[in-house]
Amino acid sequence: MISDYIVNHQAEFWLVFGFVMLAIEVVTGFTTGVFLFAGFGALITGLLMSFGILPETWIAGVACTGISSGIITLLLWKPLKSLQGNRPIEKDNSSDFIGHEFIVDSDISMTQPGVTHYSGLSWKVEIDKDAGINTIEAGQRVTVSSVDVGVFKVKLSI
Secondary structure, rough: OHHHHHHOOHHHHHHHHHHHHHHHHHOOOOOOOOHHHHHHHHHHHHHHOOOOOOOOOOOHHHHHHHHHHHHHHHHHHHHEEEEEEEOOOOOOOOOOOOOOEOOOOOOOOOOOOOOEOOEEEEEEEEEEEOOOOOOOOOEEEEEHHHHHHHEEEEEEEO
């Protein structure tokens, strides 16, 4: 039976389990490292059992996998984290809406945004913090300087 084979061949089980965990990490793109670190832990357990350093028992296998996964996590966390880069993610303000001009329907200020209807949607209209002004009166022409989700940041048109 399969269960008897697994019980009698623990080293092979842990090696296969480790490779399966690593394959899941690669295929699914599950980038939290759970499968990565568990896979490495299982591979170490399988190797230790293969060389006769660790007894081929479930208790030893589970304990060694858990401990080695924890140690590998501690050792690899900072180096893997540094590969992602430490710089903050820059906001991408590129949009086809930038440069769009329209006339505001109501007075807006830094504390009181307005609303405009464009392309069948209602957009919140806020004054861009770099505009150098605190209020825009109704009827003035403005230009979109950046876009957030559902929000036009505007400056006065020149």
